[in-house]
Every structure is written in C-alpha cells, then in structure tokens.
Amino acid sequence: MPRSRLRQTAPWPKPWRAYLEAQVHEAGGDVLAGQRSRARARAAYERATRLYQAVPPEASVRLAASHATVRVNAQADLLDDDALRSARLRDGAFVADASGYSDHIRATVTVRNTRIEEVKLEHQEKADLGARAILPKRLIEQQTVRVDGITGATVTSEAIKTAVFQALKKSAGL
DSSP states (O other): OOHHHHHHHOOOOHHHHHHHHHHHHHHHHHHHHHTTOHHHHHHHHHHHHHHHHTSOTTSTTHHHHHHHHHHHHHHHHHTTHHHHHHSOOOSEEEEEEEEOSSSEEEEEEEEETTEEEEEEEEOOOSOOTTHHHHHHHHHHHHTSSOOOOOTTOHHHHHHHHHHHHHHHHHHHTO
C-alpha cells in the first residue's frame, strides 16, 4: 500500500507514530542481528532507542516506550557477545545490575573453570512469571545469555540476561 494511502487510513497521533516507527527499526535490528550484520543492527537499534525516548512523557504509550527502550538496549548490548565467547572467563563471583519492568535486577554470577556455575538474582519484580527461577537454569545449562525469555515477562527476561551478560563481561575483563 502506498505510504500516502496508509496515512489516510491510519491517522496515528504523533506519539504512536514515533512508537510504531521505533518498532520497525527494532524489528529491522533483530533481523540484521540474526544475519550477524552487527554494525547495521546497532544503527537500527540506536534509531529505535532515539524514537522510543522521543515519546512525550504524557503520552499513553510512554510506559510501553520506556520498556521497549530497555529491551532494545539489551539487544544492542548482546551484539557484543562474540567478544565474550572468545574471552576467557575468570573464576569468582561477579555482580551487575539492569533495569527491569518495575525494579532493578541484580545478578550475581559465579564462574568456575570458565563456566557459569551459579546465577543468583535479587529483585522485586511484580510479575516475573517464573523468569527468576527458569532463566538462571537455562543460562547455566546452555552456558550462554542467548536463551529464550519467558513469554509475558519479556522486559524482566531481557533485564536478567543483560545483568548476567554484564557480570560475565566483568569476569572476562571486557
């Protein structure tokens, strides 16, 4: 459908237009990340973040935009996971924080013999839908932060993975 025709059939208020455009850039970043085109994915994620952050505070979509910003920043951060895979993890306990849906999440990651041995989480998320229990198990079993999140707890899942990723970067000296 031509763009001018779309505008006539869907006159979105300005905050929603910015939000929807940000979603397009975010999806593009996801596709590019899947194709291992890191530089282009990062540019798409940065554009999405700028658009999400431009949504006015009084707009009805502001809360969704702020959660989307957290999600996009987590995805952009994970673009650097190749550096982590090739790095040697040092033994010890490493702590990092990330912003979750309604609270900060603190992850304490214990590394032994270059492997993730334990992931402890501290947070007060209201509805994590099991993410607090399920994700640490997946992270340990798969030995990567690229694990599936919990449906319905996307922001919390991404925040947990981001905090663990940041802790692992500390272990690797990155």
